[in-house]
Amino acid sequence: MTTTEMPQVTAEEPAAQTARSRWNWPVALLVLLAAVPVVSMIVEVLRSPRLNFLDYWSVLGLASTPSGQYHLGGLFVLYNGHPVVIAGTLFWLDAKFFGGSNPALGLLVVVLSLVVVAAMASMLPRRLSAVKRAGLVAGFAFLMFSPGNMENFGEGMSGTHWLSGLAPAIVAIALAHRGRTVLALVVAVIACLGHGAAFPVWAALALIAWLRGDRPWKVVTPIVVAVLGGAVAYWTLPSSGSIPLPTFALDRLLAVVSGTLGMLWSTQIPDQAMLAGALSLIVLVVGIALVVRSRTLRPELRGPADEPVDNAGWTGLSVHILLAAIMIGISRAGLGDTVGESGRYAVISGIAACSVVAMVVLLWRKLAVLPAVVIAVTAGLVTFTMGSEQATNVRNQYPDQTVLAIAAQLDATKSMTGLRMNTSILPVVKGLGAYPFTKDFSLDCGGIELGSKLDVSQAPVLPGGPGHGRSGGYVESGPVVGDAVLGGWAMIDNKGPDCVLVVDDQHNVVGGGAVGIRRGDVAAAMHSSTFETGWHAVAAPQATNPQVVVIAAGKPYRLPVAPKQ
Incomplete structure (x- = not known):
């Protein structure tokens, strides 16, 4: 008598061939669920004011001659401590071809955020079931497109600047996770022309190569590039609008770092955001330590959960986002203990939350499919709901952009200054024919x-x-x-x-x-x-x-x- 042994689904991960499960209704429902926050944010972007905000005007001035011609050389500066080569170029293209449209930049932020979600999804190991991966992606979507991150979508210039560095940095991490080191290095260079938050990518790339057991040059090269590139930037790039470093105080540094990591969980109660951020920090540090420990074990001593290659990309991303939060703490702590809860830092908080959820699911090998999906989706939905107040705060700023556009049309320079638009940019905006100096004003x-x-x-x-x-x-x-x-x-x-x-x-x-x-x-x-x-x-x-x-x-x-x- 011949018997056929049926595969069993246990609390542990299914076998590799089971992980390649065919398209089924739970996956389809989770994919549709992941689309909900994306569509919601697209609607919000289309409702945002046409006139751009704040730093857009100063950076556009760096990217343009007084007559509105593109001026690449003006972008090789550190604006408030950050590179603006990519962001400034995008701002100029927006002014030249889209009439200086804030919603156009907001839609670009949507695209870049989708790139981030796709890059993170690509690092989920195939040993995870399709349902579990779909649940994680749904959670990522709710975290990245949370209303708590509205400032970076509704004020497109902010999200464009952040993600012109962070999006390629995360793509570089995903490439390194797959062993494509040379391409990862090229993309990382591009990332570092976008925003200062991309700088820790070099530490992430070196760590990923080490965890994978790659050749030594793949570990050393990112470190060498970081040191040489940092030295060249420090000694050659002028600074524009730089914020002075505060006197060091450990408590203030930890407050800002924790507030940055936990910003999505509370914008109204500082202690709540700091607590959530501190817990995120602990989870990420523990996760990083566990993966690093597994790498130091001899192969014969490693258990089922000790798979540093599987977890390399997420470990590198966790290191990157922690270092980025620490950089914010060092550079901005002098502005106050709660500065980390500013809306512009929500993108850091969102990526950190994605890392927390992913590391928990990846390292908790015995976590069954249903609890894993519940954890990922619940984390996303709860965070999405808690962002409503921050979204309202951003929407409340919209009417003044209408007033600012009229003030610019009237050359009401005092009002423009009060509404935080650099009056010296007017000749550039008029030369480019950007809003509000358009026929449809x-x-x-x-x-x-x-x-x-x-x-x-x-x-x-x-x-x-x-x-x-x-x-x-x-x-x-x-x-x-x-x-x-x-x-x-x-x-x-x-x-x-x-x-x-x-x-x-x-x-x-x-x-x-x-x-x-x-x-x-x-x-x-x-x-x-x-x-x-x-x-x-x-x-x-x-x-x-x-x-x-x-x-x-x-x-x-x-x-x-x-x-x-």
């Missing part, structure tokens, strides 16, 4: 634009303050003057206004701004369920006797200035 006010005529002499004045039924409004920022950021609220028939304008005494439209800003205090005072009643605006510097006007259902309403308290 608009106040989004039913065809009324800057320079239009609008007679509001007969327009009703909204009653000031609460207690006046369903309508009211105020200019709360003081007297209406040119080249100043104005602010207040307006409600017409229990609804917020459609747009806001500034009109001078000759009926010329000399300014405008953004509406739809949430004002919970107004809703409470007016006993209304309408929250989007706030507005911000700016007027031309030389505007004569300007007044603020809101438009609702095609009708203008004038706003009184709130009395001094």
